[in-house]
Structure formats: structure tokens, C-alpha cells
Amino acid sequence: MNNPETGNATPIAVVVLAAGQGTRMNSDLPKPLHKLGGVPLIAHALAAAGSLTPARIIVVTGHGADAVEKTAADLAPWAECVRQHEQLGTGHAVLQAAPLLTDFSGDLIVLYADTPFITPETLAAMQAARARHDIVVLGFEAADPGRYGRLILDGERLLRIVEAKDASAAERAVTLCNSGLMAGDAATMLRLLGAVGNHNAAGEYYLTDLPALAMREGLTATAILCPEEETLGINSRAELAQAEIAFQTARRADMQASGVAMQAPETVIFAQDTWVGRDAEIEAHVVFGPGVTVESGARIRAFSHLEGCHVSAGAVIGPYARLRPGAEIGNDARIGNFVEVKEAQIGEGAKVNHLSYIGDAEIGDGSNIGAGTITCNYDGVMKHRTVIGRDVFVGSNTMLVAPVSLGDQSMTASGSVITEDVAPGTLALARAKQVNKPGLAIRLMERLRAIKAGKKG
Ligand code: UD1
Ligand code: CA
Numbered sequence: 001m002n003n004p005e006t007g008n009a010t011p012i013a014v015v016v017l018a019a020g021q022g023t024r025m026n027s028d029l030p031k032p033l034h035k036l037g038g039v040p041l042i043a044h045a046l047a048a049a050g051s052l053t054p055a056r057i058i059v060v061t062g063h064g065a066d067a068v069e070k071t072a073a074d075l076a077p078w079a080e081c082v083r084q085h086e087q088l089g090t091g092h093a094v095l096q097a098a099p100l101l102t103d104f105s106g107d108l109i110v111l112y113a114d115t116p117f118i119t120p121e122t123l124a125a126m127q128a129a130r131a132r133h134d135i136v137v138l139g140f141e142a143a144d145p146g147r148y149g150r151l152i153l154d155g156e157r158l159l160r161i162v163e164a165k166d167a168s169a170a171e172r173a174v175t176l177c178n179s180g181l182m183a184g185d186a187a188t189m190l191r192l193l194g195a196v197g198n199h200n201a202a203g204e205y206y207l208t209d210l211p212a213l214a215m216r217e218g219l220t221a222t223a224i225l226c227p228e229e230e231t232l233g234i235n236s237r238a239e240l241a242q243a244e245i246a247f248q249t250a251r252r253a254d255m256q257a258s259g260v261a262m263q264a265p266e267t268v269i270f271a272q273d274t275w276v277g278r279d280a281e282i283e284a285h286v287v288f289g290p291g292v293t294v295e296s297g298a299r300i301r302a303f304s305h306l307e308g309c310h311v312s313a314g315a316v317i318g319p320y321a322r323l324r325p326g327a328e329i330g331n332d333a334r335i336g337n338f339v340e341v342k343e344a345q346i347g348e349g350a351k352v353n354h355l356s357y358i359g360d361a362e363i364g365d366g367s368n369i370g371a372g373t374i375t376c377n378y379d380g381v382m383k384h385r386t387v388i389g390r391d392v393f394v395g396s397n398t399m400l401v402a403p404v405s406l407g408d409q410s411m412t413a414s415g416s417v418i419t420e421d422v423a424p425g426t427l428a429l430a431r432a433k434q435v436n437k438p439g440l441a442i443r444l445m446e447r448l449r450a451i452k453a454g455k456k457g
């Protein structure tokens with residue numbers, strides 16, 4: 001399938017490697033599905049891929065393929081998946097994409113599903129370097145080169161990459177390392193990959209053999225460098241936790257740079273796709289799950305949790321509010337403490353200020369929902385909608401048993417259990433009538449005290 005939005009002079013096919021087992025995560029969940037910034041690791045790689053407006057994205061899956069393919073399809077519906085049934089190495093993994101690219105002419109760029117911090121600028125720099133060299137490898141100066149592949153350069157030319165396991169002592173002393181990302185003409189790379197063998201310490205087909213193979217054919221390879229932070233790969237839970245800290249630190253700085261006010265930025269958790277407008281204010285200890293947009297000038301008060309929702313300008317959320325997927329909060333609306341909103345549209349200036357659950361509902365402009373109101377949306381099998389008009393006054397502790405509607409400017413008496421539609425302008429009272437018994441409270445207490453005293457004696 002082709003990307004409908006592709007716009008490059010040289011078409012690009014991105015191959016995302018996601019087949020590895022990720023043994024060091026010690027998890028049943030495939031590594032590409034572990035979350036960073038509220039979304040699976042592979043979402044970060046797909047977002048980086050997307051910045052290239054590629055003609056094709058091919059995800060190579062293997063370990064946990066069904067789950068990884070499902071997530072990839074959700075995140076990038078036109079991406080293709082191909083299975084690597086045995087994980088025989090990075091070169092073998094890229095080669096699995098070859099049958100899908102027989103008619104493709106353009107560049108191939110290899111990304112890893114477990115390397116989430118690659119920036120669009122770095123990918124653009126790799127593309128730019130392609131003008132001068134047949135193969136471009138992304139490298140970095142490693143503080144601790146350890147198990148990384150080493151880049152053996154002669155001036156600008158990359159002669160070869162040697163894996164740590166196969167390196168001589170002199171080669172291991174090289175600190176310029178391979179990030180794993182590589183770009184080149186697709187047909188050339190796939191042809192060269194056909195010549196890669198597995199006679200090495202790991203017994204694997206190494207993608208990293210390509211620069212040396214290219215040289216033998218009179219082609220050239222080079223390396224461009226990026227900061228080590230960008231090439232950070234996730235191999236263990238400790239590394240994932242470190243990556244989350246790095247991710248949050250960067251997102252908070254981005255938010256501040258784009259004009260978002262935060263009292264205690266170190267306590268605010270963002271997701272990969274959180275969007276917050278200029279002059280919005282976020283108080284301490286707010287958590288953003290995926291899919292949240294907050295317009296300019298809205299205020300998210302302390303200890304609120306938001307996911308899959310939209311908050312319009314001037315609205316105030318929290319403290320202690322929970323907005324779940326499908327919550328759409330209108331301009332200047334108020335969602336107060338211990339209020340949960342799910343799959344519901346809250347109209348302009350409407351107020352749900354205390355201790356309420358609003359789910360599968362629509363609340364018109366200017367309506368006021370009293371404390372403790374519940375939309376009883378679930379009958380144990382199906383969900384039903386509650387539709388509330390404009391300028392409605394819902395009394396405290398009203399149960400709205402859906403499906404039900406309240407017309408414009410209607411009211412409910414507090415404590416009502418509303419099971420039938422209420423017409424516009426109507427007051428609905430749906431509770432037992434009060435009966436007062438003068439003196440009975442005192443007589444009752446006297447009797448109870450006498451019983452208690454009798455038991456002691
Ligand atoms: C690889 C590079 C090394 C580089 C390092 C950077 C090779 C031979 N080595 O080593 O030079 O410094 O990355 O992190 O390329 N994968 C598959 N199928 C496979 C094997 C791997 O899809 O058969 C995927 C993994 O899921 C992972 C990526 O490829 O996303 C890298 O594989 P990994 O085994 O982590 O490579 P390294 O040994 O770290
Ligand atoms: Ca790795």
C-alpha cells in the first residue's frame with residue numbers, strides 16, 4: 001500500500017525492524033509494545049518514519065508478531081508488515097522486506113522499533129548525505145562504546161562496521177559507534193544484503209556488513225553523527241525507565257517553549273501526542289494519557305488525569321478531575337473535583353463541579369449539573385445515552401437512567417431518579433414524598449438507649 005501523502009523527489013521506503021525478542025525486558029509483552037510517553041515504543045519509530053513522508057513503511061515483525069502487527073496497523077494503517085520467522089540478524093531482517101520492494105525504486109531507510117528518540121532533523125541529514133554517498137550510516141560518539149558496532153572511517157569514508165564481538169582490541173578502542181540506522185538506494189542495499197553471510201561471532205546475518213560490501217563494488221559509504229541521546233535504544237526495563245525520564249524532560253521543555261505555564265513541570269506527565277495551546281496553565285501532578293488536546297487559555301488544575309479528550313479555551317478542569325476518551329469540554333466549561341467524564345460533550349459554560357459521573361452524554365450550553373449526579377449509562381449489557389439540553393438545572397444527587405433526555409431549561413429535583421424524558425421547561429420530581437413525625441426522633445433515641453442499658457445490666 002502506498003502513503004497517500006508522499007511528497008519526496010526520491011521516494012523513500014522505511015523498514016522498521018521490530019522482530020527481535022527483547023530478552024532483557026524479561027516480559028511476555030513484545031518489546032516494541034512497551035510504552036514510552038504513553039504510547040508503544042514502535043509509535044515513536046513510526047512517527048519518525050512519518051516525518052520523511054515515505055512512500056512505503058514496512059515493519060519487520062517476528063517475536064509477538066500478531067500483537068505488533070495489530071498495533072502497527074492501528075498506528076499507521078497504510079504500513080505493511082512482513083514476518084521474519086527466525087531472528088537471524090539485522091541483515092536478514094531487512095532482507096525480508098525485499099519481496100515487497102521488487103517494483104520499488106527509491107531509497108531505503110532502516111529504523112529500529114526500539115530506538116525512540118531519532119529526530120526528523122537527523123533523518124533529514126541522513127537523506128542529505130545520500131547526495132554524496134551510496135550508503136549513509138548514522139553514528140554517534142559513545143560515552144561507553146561497550147557492545148555497539150564500531151565505525152571504521154577513513155576521513156569521510158566509512159570503510160566498514162565491526163561488531164564489538166568481532167572487533168580486535170584496537171577496533172574496540174574506537175568510540176565512534178553505529179546507531180543501527182542506515183540509508184541507501186533500496187535496490188542496491190537489498191542486492192548487497194543477498195551477499196551477506198553469517199560467518200561471525202554471533203552467527204548472524206549483519207546489516208552492518210553493507211558498507212564493506214559496497215566498497216568492494218566501488219560504491220561509497222559515509223557516517224553522519226548525532227548526539228548519543230538520540231540513538232538511545234531500549235533493551236531493559238531500567239533503560240525504558242531512563243528513557244521515560246528523558247522523554248518527559250524534553251516534552252516539558254517543549255511545552256514551556258511553546259508558551260504553556262506549569263507550576264511544577266517535573267510533576268506533569270505528558271504523552272507522545274499531547275497538544276497544549278499557548279497560555280494554557282497546567283498545575284502540579286497532572287497526567288496526560290494519549291490523545292489529549294488542550295486549547296489556549298484552558299486551565300488544568302492539580303491531580304487531574306486526562307486521556308483521549310479535548311479541552312476548549314477558557315475551560316477549567318479539576319482539581320482531581322478525570323477526563324476519559326471521548327470527553328469534549330466546551331469553551332469556559334467547568335469540570336470540578338472528583339468528576340469523571342467519558343464519551344460526552346459538555347457545552348459552552350456548562351458546569352459539572354462536584355462528585356459526578358457523566359458518561360455517554362451530551363450537556364447543552366450553560367447547564368448546571370448538581371453534585372453527585374450520575375448518568376446511569378450501563379444496564380449491564382448495553383450503554384445508553386443521556387441528552388441534556390441548554391440551561392438545564394440538574395439537582396444534586398440526580399440519577400439519570402439512560403436512555404433519557406432533559407429538554408432545554410428543564411430542572412430535576414435533587415435526589416431524583418429520572419427514568420422518563422423531561423420536556424423543555426419542566427421540573428421533574430422523582431423521589432418519595434417526605435413525611436415528618438413530630439417528637440419521634442427523641443422517643444426513638446430514648447428507647448434505643450434503654451435497650452442498650454438493659455443489655456449491660
Ligand atoms: C545492532 C548493530 C550494532 C549497533 C546496535 C545499535 C547489527 C549487526 N548490529 O546491534 O552495530 O551498534 O544495533 O543499537 O546490526 N532485529 C530484528 N531481527 C533480527 C535481529 C534484530 O528485527 O533478526 C531488530 C531488533 O528487534 C532491534 C534491532 O533489530 O529492534 C536491533 O537488533 P539488536 O539485536 O538489538 O542489535 P544489536 O546487537 O544491539
Ligand atoms: Ca539493541
